[in-house]
Amino acid sequence: MHEEAQALAQSVAADEQRRSRGWQNRFRLVWGGIVLLLISFIIFSLNVEISFIQTAAPFILQGVWLTLLVSAVSICLATILAIIGALGRLSRSPLLNGIASFYVSFFRGTPLILQLLFWYLALPQIGVVLDPILCAMAALAMNYGAYMTEIFRAGIQAVPLGQREAAAALGMAPRTAFLRIVAPQAFRIIVPAIGNDFVAMLKDSALASTVGLQEILWRARNVGAKEFKTLQTFMIAGVVYWVLTIVFTAVQNRIEARLSAGDRNKATKG
Amino acid sequence: MSDMKQLSSTPATHPVHPAEKPGVLVKAGAEPVLKATNITKWFGDNHVLRGASITVWPGETVCILGRSGSGKSTFLRSLNFLEDPTDGTVEIDGVIVGADPFHTEGSERQDRIREVRMRAGMVFQEFNLFPHLSVIENCVEAPIHVKGMDRKEAEAIAEKYLAKVGLLEKRDEYPSRLSGGQRQRVAIARALTMQPKVLLFDEPTSALDPTLVGEVLKVMADLAHEGRTMIVVTHEMDFAHEAADRVYYMDQGEFAEVGPPEQVIDAPKDPRTKEFLSRFRTLGAKK
Amino acid sequence: MKIKSTLLALLTGAALVAGACGGSTASPSAAAGTVCEKAIAAGEPATTLLGKICAAGVIKIATDPAYPPYSELNAAGEYVGFDSDTARETAKRLGVTVEWVTPEWAAITAGSWAGRWDISIGSMTQTEDRAKVVDFLEPYFYESGYVIVPTTSTATKVSDLAGKTICAGESTTHSTWITGGFAGSAVVDQFNEPPTGAVLKTYPTDHECIEAYLAGRTDDWDAMAQSREFIEAAIAESDGKLRFLNEEANFAGRISFALDKSGPDTASAIVAINEIVAAMHADGTLTKFAMSNLGRDVSKP
Numbered sequence: 001m002h003e004e005a006q007a008l009a010q011s012v013a014a015d016e017q018r019r020s021r022g023w024q025n026r027f028r029l030v031w032g033g034i035v036l037l038l039i040s041f042i043i044f045s046l047n048v049e050i051s052f053i054q055t056a057a058p059f060i061l062q063g064v065w066l067t068l069l070v071s072a073v074s075i076c077l078a079t080i081l082a083i084i085g086a087l088g089r090l091s092r093s094p095l096l097n098g099i100a101s102f103y104v105s106f107f108r109g110t111p112l113i114l115q116l117l118f119w120y121l122a123l124p125q126i127g128v129v130l131d132p133i134l135c136a137m138a139a140l141a142m143n144y145g146a147y148m149t150e151i152f153r154a155g156i157q158a159v160p161l162g163q164r165e166a167a168a169a170l171g172m173a174p175r176t177a178f179l180r181i182v183a184p185q186a187f188r189i190i191v192p193a194i195g196n197d198f199v200a201m202l203k204d205s206a207l208a209s210t211v212g213l214q215e216i217l218w219r220a221r222n223v224g225a226k227e228f229k230t231l232q233t234f235m236i237a238g239v240v241y242w243v244l245t246i247v248f249t250a251v252q253n254r255i256e257a258r259l260s261a262g263d264r265n266k267a268t269k270g
Numbered sequence: 271m272s273d274m275k276q277l278s279s280t281p282a283t284h285p286v287h288p289a290e291k292p293g294v295l296v297k298a299g300a301e302p303v304l305k306a307t308n309i310t311k312w313f314g315d316n317h318v319l320r321g322a323s324i325t326v327w328p329g330e331t332v333c334i335l336g337r338s339g340s341g342k343s344t345f346l347r348s349l350n351f352l353e354d355p356t357d358g359t360v361e362i363d364g365v366i367v368g369a370d371p372f373h374t375e376g377s378e379r380q381d382r383i384r385e386v387r388m389r390a391g392m393v394f395q396e397f398n399l400f401p402h403l404s405v406i407e408n409c410v411e412a413p414i415h416v417k418g419m420d421r422k423e424a425e426a427i428a429e430k431y432l433a434k435v436g437l438l439e440k441r442d443e444y445p446s447r448l449s450g451g452q453r454q455r456v457a458i459a460r461a462l463t464m465q466p467k468v469l470l471f472d473e474p475t476s477a478l479d480p481t482l483v484g485e486v487l488k489v490m491a492d493l494a495h496e497g498r499t500m501i502v503v504t505h506e507m508d509f510a511h512e513a514a515d516r517v518y519y520m521d522q523g524e525f526a527e528v529g530p531p532e533q534v535i536d537a538p539k540d541p542r543t544k545e546f547l548s549r550f551r552t553l554g555a556k557k
Numbered sequence: 558m559k560i561k562s563t564l565l566a567l568l569t570g571a572a573l574v575a576g577a578c579g580g581s582t583a584s585p586s587a588a589a590g591t592v593c594e595k596a597i598a599a600g601e602p603a604t605t606l607l608g609k610i611c612a613a614g615v616i617k618i619a620t621d622p623a624y625p626p627y628s629e630l631n632a633a634g635e636y637v638g639f640d641s642d643t644a645r646e647t648a649k650r651l652g653v654t655v656e657w658v659t660p661e662w663a664a665i666t667a668g669s670w671a672g673r674w675d676i677s678i679g680s681m682t683q684t685e686d687r688a689k690v691v692d693f694l695e696p697y698f699y700e701s702g703y704v705i706v707p708t709t710s711t712a713t714k715v716s717d718l719a720g721k722t723i724c725a726g727e728s729t730t731h732s733t734w735i736t737g738g739f740a741g742s743a744v745v746d747q748f749n750e751p752p753t754g755a756v757l758k759t760y761p762t763d764h765e766c767i768e769a770y771l772a773g774r775t776d777d778w779d780a781m782a783q784s785r786e787f788i789e790a791a792i793a794e795s796d797g798k799l800r801f802l803n804e805e806a807n808f809a810g811r812i813s814f815a816l817d818k819s820g821p822d823t824a825s826a827i828v829a830i831n832e833i834v835a836a837m838h839a840d841g842t843l844t845k846f847a848m849s850n851l852g853r854d855v856s857k858p
Contacts, residue, residue, distance in 0.1 A: 058632065165352055165394065165398065166400070171384045185401065218659070221623070222659075226625050227790075229794075
């Protein structure tokens with residue numbers, strides 16, 4: 001009787017595994033099918049020249065280094081701005097809170113390309129001339145910092161009040177409680193947000209081409225324009241951005257998995 | 271509310287209720303370890319606490335009963351200033367902190383509040399363990415970062431108390447892996463590791479599965495019998511009856527009745543207490 | 558005031574290396590008596606443009622490297638073409654190294670460069686409007702404007718295009734010609750008036766006019782105006798769909814280096830670099846560059 005039950009359980013488990021594998025295979029087939037369709041469409045209707053792509057692609061790929069550099073530096077600066085901004089938004093001081101909420105409203109409320117042009121064209125009027133790469137970093141950092149401020153603030157506020165009360169009841173000063181109890185827990189929400197924003201920033205860095213920075217998009221336009229083939233070079237650029245996104249999303253997933261290792265079996269009944 | 275200003279200037283003398291006598295484990299001639307005087311609290315127009323006072327001697331266990339909304343949790347949380355009273359004074363182990371409803375006092379009062387909190391360990395209804403720290407780390411966090419204690423010394427103390435609550439073998443586990451009863455016991459050990467003069471329990475078993483309540487109450491009863499000073503807000507009548515030296519019944523922000531459990535629980539004098547207990551006994555199953 | 562800490566300078570340098578800054582000339586030899594050496598010896602103050610360039614040992618040159626055979630960034634990351642060769646030679650005679658900057662064309666023609674680059678050597682035609690914001694040097698070549706039409710078009714001369722839509726790049730002399738901006742100009746010789754009632758259609762760059770047409774947007778325009786080499790390249794790419802309107806030049810411009818009027822004082826730089834340009838004409842350098850890049854000598858009017 002017991003063996004029968006066990007055998008049944010085993011075959012049910014095997015069947016579920018088979019179903020799940022089957023599902024995954026069909027999922028991959030769909031991806032493959034869509035990619036094939038896209039490639040066929042491109043090859044047949046868009047006049048693709050392989051030899052041209054062979055020379056253009058390496059030239060475009062050389063821009064990856066700049067794209068990564070600009071994005072990496074900007075995300076670090078944006079994170080610092082977001083920490084300051086979130087603390088400002090949570091502050092009881094009307095001065096700090098006012099500055100922080102103005103910053104968030106303005107930089108979320110105006111288009112990024114306008115902000116970039118502001119750094120590039122408006123600052124020189126008061127004598128501050130930043131190189132294009134610095135303009136790009138400043139624009140991306142200030143813009144993303146505003147969005148991330150709100151995420152950080154929400155992350156901090158999401159830490160249950162009970163945590164702060166427990167820390168206080170143990171005699172912790174507010175700063176100690178924030179640094180050692182609240183912030184580490186807010187981290188759980190914040191880290192995925194930073195990862196998402198980095199991946200998004202990789203694409204927004206393309207705006208720097210408008211101020212002459214020779215990153216991926218600039219190179220795509222340059223190598224394509226002279227032969228009137230920007231459609232093909234933009235496609236190549238698109239693929240490059242896509243691959244970068246896939247790679248860094250996978251990296252981000254890995255990091256998140258490691259960070260939440262301590263959350264296994266989270267839901268135990270109390 | 272305009273008469274509020276005159277309330278907070280001179281500290282009133284501490285009224286001791288006639289039923290407040292040192293319990294059996296209290297050494298002769300000992301001074302009270304905790305005195306809360308005339309604790310008053312307004313939430314807007316809501317007069318939640320109406321001048322309640324309490325005296326607790328070292329080694330006593332006192333329980334505070336009352337229906338929800340009576341203010342008993344607010345009163346307990348006023349003792350360590352998680353709620354800031356509108357009027358009244360709290361004295362724990364000689365550290366005195368008064369009310370500051372108009373926020374005129376500065377950081378010096380905050381420092382004294384921290385001194386009070388270091389002497390009064392609190393156990394919460396929702397446990398409030400730090401999820402990103404292991405059990406032992408939960409316990410030593412405050413001793414190290416508030417008292418500046420050395421890690422080894424703190425861990426030794428923490429292990430002693432973890433053993434006392436029966437969870438030493440879980441020292442490196444994370445709270446998410448523990449059952450509710452285990453988490454609450456860790457919370458008790460965490461409070462004990464600060465070596466407070468008095469323990470405050472805010473409905474410690476109300477959030478627990480009925481099957482897990484017993485293990486926590488047993489730990490608390492052991493602590494009571496060892497001579498720990500404890501103030502317990504609870505609905506657990508049997509525990510109060512068995513472990514408390516004195517029981518307080520709170521009704522609408524003031525203590526309606528104070529006395530030994532044989533009186534307050536078994537033979538209440540005040541009609542409000544009577545009504546509460548009669549309803550309690552008919553509705554709830556005897557635990 | 559320029560903000561450039563050493564770290565950021567390194568980053569920018571790295572960026573430019575990545576962006577292929579091939580084309581730096583070797584440092585001047587001590588014996589060569591370059592223009593900068595003479596200028597510094599003569600006590601040129603560092604506040605003038607010439608003084609700034611010589612003191613830094615670097616000249617920042619703006620170019621739009623999407624226009625072969627004048628300016629192109631090749632796959633190896635080198636700046637090649639007639640403009641690029643001329644620029645490198647100019648820097649060599651000055652005695653400084655080249656730093657290439659690639660802003661948008663509209664930014665170059667608008668002046669107010671804020672010191673981001675010192676000079677434009679990028680096939681800029683002299684026009685009265687541009688002369689308000691930049692100082693033009695002596696011409697280094699001469700270029701004419703032509704028109705390209707679809708092969709199916711029946712037009713054979715400019716007047717056939719009356720009332721039609723004509724495409725050009727933004728801020729180019731060709732768009733100025735179409736709107737009649739060269740009537741009575743002292744620096745541009747207009748041979749043919751633009752078609753009466755012609756409607757100008759612009760794209761941010763000239764290439765987009767052609768690309769849009771070749772991609773199938775054949776209703777976009779009836780004709781497009783640009784230079785000879787550009788039109789030849791477009792025809793080559795068009796698979797027979799495009800042709801020259803005719804072999805007549807419609808206007809001829811003087812192409813010169815340009816300096817920012819709103820930057821440091823340009824007087825000494827104008828004198829010094831004009832000497833270099835004159836020398837390059839006289840000793841056949843410009844002819845040599847023109848023949849090797851374009852196959853015809855554009856350095857003569």
